Amino acid sequence: MAGVRFPELQSRPIEFLDFTSLTLDEFQQLVPAFEAAFHARMAAWRMDGKPRTTRRFTVYKNCPLPTSEDRLLFILVYLKTYALQVVHGRLFGMVQGKANQWIHVLLPALLAALRALGDAPARSLAALAQRLGVAEATAATVVTPLEEESAPVVAVPTATPAAPLLPMTAPSGASSAPKTRLNSKRVIAGRRKTTPSKMSCWSMPSSRSSF
Secondary structure (H helix, E strand, O other): OOOOOHHHHOOOHHHHHHHHOOOHHHHHHHHHHHHHHHHHHHHHEOOOOOEOOOOOOOOOOOOOOOOHHHHHHHHHHHHHHOOOHHHHHHHOOOOHHHHHHHHHHHHHHHHHHHHHHOOOOOOOHHHHHHHHOOOHHHHHHHOOOOOOOOOOOOOOOOOOOOOOOHHHHOOOOOOOOOOOOOOOHHHHHHHHOOOHHHOOOOOOOOOOOOO
């Protein structure tokens, strides 16, 4: 099945930026490190996550991501949009199971490439200070803490008039109707008993006279 490919998308720079959050130049700078990290991983692991013990990884003929650019585009679009795997697979011309495999293979490769380039996100203030080559106190001035806005307190009225749509939108509670035990002998006996007044014309004995 056909899907998004790098050669087609690179001809539309604005759309490419929307898909990946990278310009074409930034994307191309990332490709070599990403491809090196990808092949390093595939030398030790198979696509299903098991250790590689026999033949080495090769790109087969019908591979949905045949080039390094296609593989990098695939994982960047996934991180940008974070769509359902079945949707992301359809976008790139593969089923959900294959999309899941590629995501688990390419995410570690992308992280390794970013680390090799020194572009991986800093997870602590000390790591940020080391990357910037400054003291932690100086690095702390770069980081702007996010002020948590307290949610406004809404007063709940003690008595609220019933809205017309309330019965339809409110969750249904447990039914108070008595439960019928279908395996009860009394129920079976009741089903076998026929009330003449409730019999339809189709259940009456056939008569010789016709209507």
